[in-house]
Amino acid sequence: MPSTSFARGEVVESLVRDACMAPSMHNAQPWTFRYSRRSEALTLRMDAERAMPLADPQLRALHLGCGAALFNLRVAAQNAGFRPVVTLLPDPDDRQTLAALSLRETAGALDPDLPLLYTAIAERRTSRYPFAERPIPAALAKVLVEQARAEGAVLEFLSGWHLSLVLDVIEEAELSSARTGDPDEQRWVRTGVKLSDAVADGVPEYRFGPRKGDGRAPVRDFARGRSDSGPGSDPGSGMGSGPGQDPGSGPGTAEFEHMPHLGLLCTEHDHPADWLVAGQAMERMLLMATREGLATSLATQALERSELRWLLRDPVWGAGPVQMVVRLGFGSLGRSTPRRPVGEVLEFVP
Known part of the structure; x- marks a missing residue:
């Protein structure tokens, strides 16, 4: 793996970019990330400003979206050669911090199935189009x-x-x-x-x-x-x-x-x-x-x-x-939804 701080920064940005492809309720993307150079760990935090007080008063859906982003992060990290170790809710006094993920290459066990899912991160869509009346095998x-x-x-x-x-x-x-x-x-x-x-x-x-x-x-x-x-529709048809x-x-x-x-x-x-x-x-x-x-x-x-x-x-x-x-x-996927720039959701700390 790259050893310079600049190269490691580029790798971390790539991992977070993949994490942010996760689905979230109304595509609110209610997450932020913080990378500590000293501990070589990423923390996942909720972005409470993107919560939905009426539809999600307990923040259950927010946690699900952040959990999906965490899984993408695990897949991307292992695909990049890391052995990520995840700790959920690492600080009981800090409810904003939802997970910590270590990027020390030799720390954790490998899940052989995760790299197989990497290309699907960019391909996955939430499809609101009709599906065929066809059984799933x-x-x-x-x-x-x-x-x-x-x-x-x-x-x-x-x-x-x-x-x-x-x-x-x-x-x-x-x-x-x-x-x-x-x-x-x-x-x-x-x-x-x-x-x-x-x-x-x-x-x-x-x-x-x-x-x-x-x-x-x-x-x-x-x-x-x-x-x-x-644009592109025919309301008369x-x-x-x-x-x-x-x-x-x-x-x-x-x-x-x-x-x-x-x-x-x-x-x-x-x-x-x-x-x-x-x-x-x-x-x-x-x-x-x-x-x-x-x-x-x-x-x-x-x-x-x-x-x-x-x-x-x-x-x-x-x-x-x-x-x-x-x-x-079985049906159409359509175009992908937009994602926030990595610079808006990722912070580097010493």
């Missing part, structure tokens, strides 16, 4: 379950009455948000070409995806209350992008899956450490899904309301708290 579903388990979480794929129940609960949450408005969502939605292209966070208009003309896929309608058309087609840049409308493939990601307990575990498990599973040719998106609507979140659990299956609802399938 059982062998691939098993692999995804194993990826979540490797990080200490449980992934359950839904079917039958439980799938119908979860879809009903998410639909109720989406309708409620449409009726009452969602200030947290409105803060992070970027409409108009100039704003979409200029701002390095949030959900730009070109990533809204088409509006749902039919189907039950739990896709958030970021375009509600706004124009039904955008009533057609949007189908699976495997170029999604273009305008919303339009489209038919989504009637029987979407959904997975519940659960943990045993429901504390900040569990949320960080869930974020890492979520990202590990998403990267593997991307590597295997699947498109993915995250459905957080019901998770933003405590009275609905508990309805998502399967009382027979008996898993712990639901941390994320994941939609998977």
Whole structure:
């Protein structure tokens, strides 16, 4: 590995750049990093100014996003030749510091699967486009379950009455948000070409995806209350992008899956450490899904309301708290969302 401080600085910047490709609620990117030259360690800290007080009052979703960034950091570090050692919540008196990661090359054990996921970091997208009505191979579903388990979480794929129940609960949450408005969502939605292209966070208009003309896929309608058309769309056709087609840049409308493939990601307990575990498990599973040719998106609507979140659990299956609802399938990925410059999120200290 490079030994000069300048070269090490470039390596650290590259690692953080990869970490920041992680998904976060409304692409708020609620993280900062600090690298200590003396200890050769990176610390991951929450950016509380990017919290969502109404949709995420306990900061659960913030921790999940930061956990996903931590997993990307682990993958990138091992791919670069390090043996990273992670400590979650290293200072009980400092709730802002979520994790510490040592970059001493010989410190920790290697996970042989992590480097295989590296290229998927840049390829992964949150796809709000229709997926094909096509089953996910059982062998691939098993692999995804194993990826979540490797990080200490449980992934359950839904079917039958439980799938119908979860879809009903998410639909109720989406309708409620449409009726009452969602200030947290409105803060992070970027409409108009100039704003979409200029701002390095949030959900730009070109990533809204088409509006749902039919189907039950739990896709958030970021375009509600706004124009039904955008650059490249044909509002008169009533057609949007189908699976495997170029999604273009305008919303339009489209038919989504009637029987979407959904997975519940659960943990045993429901504390900040569990949320960080869930974020890492979520990202590990998403990267593997991307590597295997699947498109993915995250459905957080019901998770933003405590009275609905508990309805998502399967009382027979008996898993712990639901941390994320994941939609998977074969479909278009679309363009990537913007990311904040590394200089805004990384600080070097002696």
